[in-house]
Amino acid sequence: AITSLSYFFLQVALNILFVAILKFGANGVLLSLVISNTVAIVWMLFDLGKHHLFCFCINKQLLREALHYSIPIIPHNLSTHIAQFVSRVFINANTSLVSVGLFGLASKFGSLADMVQNSVNMAFQPWFFEQLSKREALDTKQIVSLSNSLVWLYGIVFLGLALFSQELIALMATDAYQSSWMLVPLIVAVFAIKTPYYFYINILFYYKKAAKYIFIATVSSSLLNVFLSYFFIKAWGMFGSVAADAIAMLLRVGIVVYLANKFSKIGYSLVRFGLHFLFLLLCMVVGLYPSYVQGNASVSIGACLYKIGVLIVFCIIALWANKGSVGGTLAILRKRR
Template structure:
């Protein structure tokens, strides 16, 4: 893969992810008008459950595509049998798992649904999760074959089609949560059919037992790590729904979407950072890696501070009164995702370890972080309402980052400034707590603006030479 293709594909993947995930943020002014907090909570709960279920539908087999495509790619027939084996097995598994969930919904789903009715809401969710895995596998196959442009076109088509249906269902037909979930279900059905037609020339349907055993052996160890990551990101909404109410789950989701802007930025940059990082390590040229990490962490912190300081005013401006409470979680959520961005830097070292020893550490860290997150949610939500869930997310992300900071350099030491990477976000976070000091008022808004400008000025003075260098180079990763 040439450097130009690497950068182009990284840019495509990052842009598509930001577009898809960022829509939750940009649709807030529209959806909060047409959806009640209860409707918003229904969508949040169903989508959280869907994300959990998707792990059991895919069994991380989509991740095996990148690994084994390069092993098989010299034999076109073997590649087709490989793709066909994964698709056939996942299709079979999807309908088996769906039947088990549907028949056992009283025990498997309803304890988490609480006030959310299975029909029609969770039923629509199940339709989405049944038909989505094959499309995901098809998209992963395009990534494995380095067809970034085709991957991007497919995702944009999926995104636009879903958004049109969603807006029609919610605004024109006033279907509320059914409009959001129904739009996604229809979109997944349509793109499932599209996948079958587009992918059929690249695969041979049927299961090759030898190939399947290899793929499962590779993928199964990833499942606990994937589940832990999902749990850390989404368990708060399910527990708020169960302990507090569905409406509060919806209100929390609004604040979480604001804070998740930092996550979108960090994840998008990470997709470009990882191949650049790997290239620098391979070239034995690591001097710029700590420099870049310091700069990016400050960028994340400044965005998180801006969201923390001005998120309240934005929410008051763009949402109905019923959602105004959601601002209180923004500082904790946004800085939780700053630490998630720091985690990416440490994880890069562990994933690079060619012996695979580092890969075994990351699932341990994520599972421990997920367990801590669940425990803290159970303790803090009854005590502090939705703010307790945000606090639990912040502390679990901090734990995850600290854990990896102690072990990452045992496998690959690139000279990260560990103390800075852990303490700098904590300093910015402490400043962000000023947002809780007074009630909303114009003098307080001006005070926060002055503090933010001061922090911005100090940060610029510290990184002035770096900024000039990056502007001269035009692009960050080169």
């Protein structure tokens, strides 16, 4: 978790340095990716070597098994990127390159929300697999409790990005890109819809027989995304792309939940996920209503204080909702140490 989050903050810091301060533009984004990924690779080799966890060799049996497991996942990884690329093509065809730039910048900020979910899930997944391996001593209540705590943690990050996207873009981008902040909360909401996906997809990754079905969810939802984007972008421009993403994400989550329940039922509640999403959405609306009413008005201290107040209220409610599980979560972490 420390490594994943350190990589995340390093990449954000380098983006701010090269884009906002040094004004390198698109080259700054590419440079930050090169540096952060290089640091991550060097650290990985150093850490694995330090603990004697790898050697350079080829094990044909393991290679055959790994390919059998991973090849069906390739369409799963490619389909999402292809759908995002096609959406940008449709936006350019129906509006202009300016709209593509605005949408691209908003997507970068919005995707930070998904990066947080993915980074935390990389740390959560090994512990989750370990729990599933305890057939007779499997404690599903402990899994659900920790998962619920993570959902609230994601909510705090999502709400923070949504509320302060206007200020972040005002700090990092030129005046021509200021209006892109209005898309960020909508994109963050789409990734909030995706939250249950991460918990259920771990079940499919755990069972080898289930992994080959993962591409069904991503490929079908990506095809739906492309189909809807063609019509929605014509009607609503950039906002149509976000609407297509939301509907496609609901389909993806639905298929993954259905498949995961076929192999193992942990005890996750879709109703609870849904209520949390609606509450998060309500806080976004309350916090952003003045900003949307004012449109592209300049950033004000009063608006920032108001948003901070909304975020603090959300954090207090999150702590209250998890008062029974925080102790259990800390106990899990101490046990892992």
